[in-house]
Amino acid sequence: MVPSNKKKDMSKPIPEIIYNPNSQITYRRGSYLGKGGFARCYELIDRNKTVFAGKAVAKSALLKPSNKERMAQEISIHKALSHEHIVQLYTHFEDPDYIYLILELCENRSLMELQKRRYFVTEPEARYFMYQIVYAVQYLHERLIIHRDLKLGNIFINSNMQLKVGDFGLATQLTDRDERKDTLCGTPNYIAPEMLQRKKHSFEVDIWACGCILYTFICGRPPFETSSLQETYARIKHCTFEFPSVVGCHAAEVITQLLHPEPAKRPCAIDILKFKFFTMGFTPKDIPKSCLTTVPKLD
Numbered sequence: 524m525v526p527s528n529k530k531k532d533m534s535k536p537i538p539e540i541i542y543n544p545n546s547q548i549t550y551r552r553g554s555y556l557g558k559g560g561f562a563r564c565y566e567l568i569d570r571n572k573t574v575f576a577g578k579a580v581a582k583s584a585l586l587k588p589s590n591k592e593r594m595a596q597e598i599s600i601h602k603a604l605s606h607e608h609i610v611q612l613y614t615h616f617e618d619p620d621y622i623y624l625i626l627e628l629c630e631n632r633s634l635m636e637l638q639k640r641r642y643f644v645t646e647p648e649a650r651y652f653m654y655q656i657v658y659a660v661q662y663l664h665e666r667l668i669i670h671r672d673l674k675l676g677n678i679f680i681n682s683n684m685q686l687k688v689g690d691f692g693l694a695t696q697l698t699d700r701d702e703r704k705d706t707l708c709g710t711p712n713y714i715a716p717e718m719l720q721r722k723k724h725s726f727e728v729d730i731w732a733c734g735c736i737l738y739t740f741i742c743g744r745p746p747f748e749t750s751s752l753q754e755t756y757a758r759i760k761h762c763t764f765e766f767p768s769v770v771g772c773h774a775a776e777v778i779t780q781l782l783h784p785e786p787a788k789r790p791c792a793i794d795i796l797k798f799k800f801f802t803m804g805f806t807p808k809d810i811p812k813s814c815l816t817t818v819p820k821l822d
């Protein structure tokens with residue numbers, strides 16, 4: 524979830540033993556995994572020694588009705604999903620102080636940490652990652668769900684180096700395919716120009732984010748990054764970005780289409796993998812764990 528304003532965390536400590544009153548399962552709190560806008564995440568271990576990622580959200584952070592509604596929406600959307608490239612939300616429950624989400628554990632953190640260490644990834648790795656992200660996006664869009672905050676930090680990596688899209692804190696579900704949204708609480712990282720201009724938006728905002736992700740993989744930095752937010756927003760609005768000379772023509776072609784200023788001209792999720800970048804280059808079936816830190820030899 525994305526907080527509307529950042530306050531000092533005054534919430535009570537998360538208990539060492541956490542009890543789910545609905546299933547009567549007890550979890551032991553293990554290592555700290557990280558924190559987001561509202562949530563703190565720990566490994567939670569059940570009696571069979573199965574380890575989950577437990578996301579704890581302090582109820583004190585949900586006093587504003589809009590935050591409470593967001594949380595309820597995140598849970599209701601995420602709970603209904605089951606896909607190999609989406610973090611599984613197994614169950615949720617609460618105690619007097621916290622709401623807990625019991626999630627599939629992704630041991631190798633997120634693509635954000637990978638990109639920070641690696642700077643940029645090879646084209647075969649970029650294809651390997653993008654296939655999985657696009658499959659997850661196809662699944663969501665088929666179900667009329669828009670994630671609205673696809674970014675490297677929300678794409679987690681499990682022990683087999685498989686990607687899992689997570690954090691449905693800004694997601695929304697349309698009632699029909701032609702519905703368009705005009706409100707959004709929170710600021711997506713890779714915000715699309717139509718959102719920035721407060722125009723109605725739909726599935727195309729996720730396609731834009733896929734373009735930003737692929738650009739970042741290949742170029743080592745986001746497409747519209749500058750030292751000033753105002754300048755970055757101006758570049759997004761005018762769709763001003765450049766490719767470093769090392770970028771191949773097939774990569775440039777697909778990124779340019781994904782980052783089309785007109786949402787209707789961006790490809791649908793189902794068409795992304797038809798671009799030459801994906802069909803003409805080598806895509807590994809799996810990648811070694813060493814990819815987290817070093818350039819792999821893939822063949």
Ligand code: ADP
Binds near residue numbers: 561630
């Ligand atoms: P928020 O909704 O508040 O933004 P996140 O979903 O981003 O919270 O989770 C906060 C942090 O917890 C993440 O940045 C990551 O470090 C860790 N985390 C979240 N989900 C998982 C998971 N499934 N497996 C491992 N770590 C996770």
